[in-house]
Amino acid sequence: SSLELDQRIAEAKRILGTSLVILGHHYQRDDVIQYADFRGDSLQLARLAAQVTDARYIVFCGVHFMAETADLLTSSEQIVILPDLRAGCSMADMATSDQVDTAWDLLTSQFGHSIMPITYVNSSAAVKAFVGRHDGLTVTSSNAQRILQYALQQSERVLFLPDQHLGRNTAVRLGIDLRDIAVYDPSAHEVQYPHGQGNSRVLLWKGHCSVHEKFQPHHVTMVRQTYPDIRVIVHPECSYETVQLADDSGSTDYIIKQIEASAPGTSFAIGTEHHLVHRLADTYFDRTIVSLNENACPCMTMNRIDRPHLLYVLEQLVKGSPTHIIRVSDDIATWSRIAIERMLQQS
Ligand code: 13P
Numbered sequence: 001s002s003l004e005l006d007q008r009i010a011e012a013k014r015i016l017g018t019s020l021v022i023l024g025h026h027y028q029r030d031d032v033i034q035y036a037d038f039r040g041d042s043l044q045l046a047r048l049a050a051q052v053t054d055a056r057y058i059v060f061c062g063v064h065f066m067a068e069t070a071d072l073l074t075s076s077e078q079i080v081i082l083p084d085l086r087a088g089c090s091m092a093d094m095a096t097s098d099q100v101d102t103a104w105d106l107l108t109s110q111f112g113h114s115i116m117p118i119t120y121v122n123s124s125a126a127v128k129a130f131v132g133r134h135d136g137l138t139v140t141s142s143n144a145q146r147i148l149q150y151a152l153q154q155s156e157r158v159l160f161l162p163d164q165h166l167g168r169n170t171a172v173r174l175g176i177d178l179r180d181i182a183v184y185d186p187s188a189h190e191v192q193y194p195h196g197q198g199n200s201r202v203l204l205w206k207g208h209c210s211v212h213e214k215f216q217p218h219h220v221t222m223v224r225q226t227y228p229d230i231r232v233i234v235h236p237e238c239s240y241e242t243v244q245l246a247d248d249s250g251s252t253d254y255i256i257k258q259i260e261a262s263a264p265g266t267s268f269a270i271g272t273e274h275h276l277v278h279r280l281a282d283t284y285f286d287r288t289i290v291s292l293n294e295n296a297c298p299c300m301t302m303n304r305i306d307r308p309h310l311l312y313v314l315e316q317l318v319k320g321s322p323t324h325i326i327r328v329s330d331d332i333a334t335w336s337r338i339a340i341e342r343m344l345q346q347s
């Protein structure tokens with residue numbers, strides 16, 4: 001039963017004491033995030049992982065790439081656990097390291113070697129290692145502007161992996177003309193110029209998030225008709241057209257902070273994953289908080305982490321037989337860690 005699950009999770013946590021830290025991403029279900037010792041956006045969780053040096057076990061309630069990042073930033077004695085190993089990220093899967101190698105050959109033959117690759121943390125450790133080896137670094141949605149600006153100062157061109165939307169939205173915020181943004185399509189293995197051909201300062205990888213893609217411009221128009229004073233805030237993984245129509249965009253932590261800082265009575269339409277939006281609506285019940293598209297699906301992989309999976313990995317720890325361990329192999333750990341550490345130094 002639900003009560004029994006809660007009791008057993010609480011008991012396992014009690015037995016494990018300070019040897020265990022549970023980290024939870026804002027998109028986790030309510031019944032899971034309640035057990036997180038710390039919650040945060042991707043950047044905060046990466047920083048937290050690096051700080052919890054006393055905990056032997058880090059149970060990561062989030063998705064695979066986040067647990068890999070935690071593994072890279074913790075010591076070799078610490079063990080990072082992902083309660084359901086099937087909790088991946090469809091966007092991260094849109095750029096394999098083989099595809100990136102193939103793309104790099106084409107891009108460097110077309111544009112020369114003055115390209116700095118940078119990758120959204122929503123990517124595999126192998127892709128991060130590629131970026132690290134080529135003098136690049138990682139970015140998250142909360143530091144994308146700063147990191148892209150830095151990369152553009154260092155290099156004539158930047159390849160932004162794997163989310164075309166975060167890449168385009170960030171470049172436009174930095175004042176880059178849409179015509180100067182080209183797109184590399186890994187399935188066609190070609191460079192495309194959807195906004196016209198300019199100087200291709202920014203090369204976007206044609207990946208996207210299937211959750212955030214569902215928040216479309218007409219949803220912004222519709223919600224404004226229903227609630228004339230509503231403030232529309234979206235995650236920058238939404239398309240350029242949606243972000244342009246919204247009032248504001250930012251990481252999950254940014255969205256939470258905007259709501260926290262608002263006056264009671266304020267109305268918000270939020271374009272991001274449902275679990276976070278519904279939790280905000282429940283927490284700030286004196287504001288009106290609606291999803292920008294109530295019919296959009298939750299993130300199916302974040303959702304895979306549920307109480308039975310959490311309980312299983314915790315009870316295995318109590319028995320002294322850790323399972324669902326995420327360990328980045330040595331050959332890619334060195335360079336992927338460098339890519340992440342460069343980001344942490346810059347943000
Ligand atoms: P944040 O860094 O904003 O938490 O985003 C993570 C993510 O996966 C968004 O889809």
Ligand code: SF4
Nearest residue numbers: 089090091209211299
């Ligand atoms: Fe990946 Fe999108 Fe889910 Fe974030 S919301 S973890 S980008 S699939």
